[in-house]
Amino acid sequence: MIVEIGHFAFILALAAAIIQAVSGLMPRDSLAASAIAARASMALLGLIMLAFAGLEYAYITSDFSVLNVIMNSHSLKPLVYKIAGVWGNHEGSMLLWILMLTVFGALIATLPTIDDPLLRRRALGVQGLLATGFIAFSLFTSNPFLRTDMPPLDGNSLNPVLQDLGLAFHPPTLYLGYVGFSSVFSLAAAALLTGQVDNNWARIVKPFVALAWLSLSAGIAMGSKWAYYELGWGGWWFWDPVENASLLPWLTGTALLHSLLVLEARGALKRWTILLAVVSFSLSLLGTFLVRSGVLSSVHAFAVDPLRGTFILMLLSVYCGGAFSLYALRAPMLKTIRLFTPVSRESGIVVNNMILVTMAATVLTGTLYPLLMDALGLAQLSVGAPYYNATVVMMAIPLFILMGAGPMLPWKRPGRWLFVRPLGLCAVIAIAATLISGIKGALPMVGFGTAVWVMASSLSILWVARKNITLKTLAMSLGHFGLGLAVIGMMGTMLWKTEDIRVLNPGDTYTVGRYDLRFDGVRDVFGPNYGASEATITLGAETLHPQKRWYPVSESETTESAIRLTALDDLYIVLGERDLKFGPDAWVIRTTIHPFVSTLWAGFSLVVLSGLCMLGYSFKRKRAA
């Protein structure tokens, strides 16, 4: 019954979305229309929440009359994974996507910082249009509420590799990011329609950008962390097409939040900022398309269905095509301001944007190139890590150098070259640190040096402003410092790891790096829905237990590595195969030490924290004249 209510609410939601879209975009200026749009958005939110609750109910009670629950759940699954199972599949995750969309719609409707009622109304209209398309898509091609007359005794279970807390909550965080950019898109389209893009618009849109950006950052970081801890061999980024699809809006989103600084402070870069706003969400939509259409092969891809892909492509054409057409028509009418000086904060941000956009264009090209070559019948290509390392990663170096210098550059005037001294000091610190560290090789040295440079620069900004640190300063410093820290972590995992593979008999001791370990054999253990071979490795008073698990329902095997995390490094132990030639209970154990991994996660956390700071200071009403 509850599921049916949810389904019905979902259908009503389509009507609410249409009402919101029409009342929002109706050409005539009308107070009534504004009120209707706002109320529709609240009704829409309520209805979608009801629908989502209905689906969750089906999962939590293991209602196997619902097809979606059969395909993606099982009565033996722990409760938290049943809850998360709702979004572990195409249909359910689409509903989550729509839920986020309606949350942001409601935010646009209610946020008091939006002081232009026409802007609000138009933005609601665009948001309603987005909701209409996606609810229709879901209802007609991917309805999670479909039932069966003959419920089976149990479900088909979720992929065991996905039964992990971090991974379970990675989609909602990521979607908050992807879909968060929809509000930015709507506000940008609305601004193009009203013809007003200025400092005020920048102020209005900032909290939305902050929320979307920090969520996306957190989501990507969670995904990397999961890959590192779950996949068993210490990699945390694979340039997989769907990973790239999440990186793309992050890159343009970062460019956007910097460009907004200029728009708010100087009223400049109007056309560019609006374009970034539209592009960021378009890239989110592109990611949605890539994951759900089957056009690219990826670990992340949901079940392939060209019909769904076609529907999404049509939505993309309407939304992105429409927005870009609107841009082509209206953007030239925006009055431009050009008051830049070659060496200033503004120009620093312009160069920052240039590099970020080049990085994004490169990632986009690399991801889509195999598709292009296949379509033209020219070749079947692969574009992997080697390409991205040679291009995108290299571009990060000048970006980082700029990152250290940029925040110290003054706005407007070139005259005051006061920043040269502190920057000089940071450069000296960076060079000294690189030399002291004993790192060899041109590129590792440059990588390390620029990371220290950025960190030193961020700290010196905090020091200079120590008597009065604002959230704004904190946001900037934390963000940059965090990235520098993360780079140190990245270099640790890539360059300085120690690896040891050997066959051991129970009782054998061995030493890897600074750790003295003892192998104490392998035994069989059982979990709630799996059986496993579990090894015991003793380190001093502690034991570590890498496993090889077998999930009978889905007939899949996974490797659970044992990880011991310390501030200095990660000790990573993987259970290999049995080696009977060596002994009756001999097994292969692979031990790896990854230095500075904690700094990678710490760095990412600081970046997310900086986003929160930005969110904190961006809820400003119109500043006093």
Add this chain to the structure above:
Amino acid sequence: MKKFALVLVVWLSLVVSASAITSPNERLADPVLEARAVELSKKLRCVVCQNESVEESHADLAYDIRTIVRLQIKAGSTDEQVLNFLRARYGDYILLDPPFVWRTVILWTIPGIVFWIAAYLAIPLLKRKRRAKKKRLI
């Protein structure tokens, strides 16, 4: 483009180093040859996986290809020869590092192209002030 190739070579050591090797017997005795084998394996795609290199993948076929790479390196083949051997049987698909041929010109030059377009659009922004300054002097 030679510069790019040089950059590529230097960066090989910084490719995300994940490895699926679970037996010490897989590794070659000579560390120099083994290092070459690992670098090569990182450039080869596991054709039965979703976007992993032969070095990272746990698949059987990846194991077979790692074995062949090491066998050939031990027998004295150059990196080029090993790559061409596999390319002749699996096509360019198996190369994670796309070759620089006329088909991939756009792929390899896109960073440059986009950056120059961005610069072309941005430079006028940075020049205006001087003109405005001139006006003030008058």
Add this chain to the structure above:
Amino acid sequence: MKKSFITLLPLLVFVLLALLFADRLAAPRMNGAIDSPLIGKPMPELPLAGWPKDIKPPYIINLFASWCAPCAIEHPNLIAMQKAGVTIIGIAYKDTQANIKKYLKAGGNPYKAVLYDDKGEAAILLGITGVPESFAVDAQGIVRARQQGPFADADTINDFVREMRK
């Protein structure tokens, strides 16, 4: 006007991308389906013991194994093909003689000859991506087609055999 052209650029890029996606949706490539570079070239010499020199092309080379479920699914199709007069040479991939004998006894033997590639070395020389996999070799010894995965339907089989007979 230069300004208007620049603002048109994002739309242009989007249209091109949309066309690319539409094309790829219309002609989807099966996950992992790779074009074999061997097509159009002579069948390579395989280092397998007991290669039947007396069997002349055209024939189909089919890689299979007793432990491979899709191979068992495809097996009746192979029997049918053999009955229709197609010569099939089987290569047993990473399997033992005993298991293969049992497998062929149970399901029937469509192969004119069976060779054993117990380490899978010959298979890599053919660039296979798994089992079952089949190659159509024409009368001149040139590889004409490659089938990844089992022969599932009559159309695929007919096309494959037609290629072989060219």
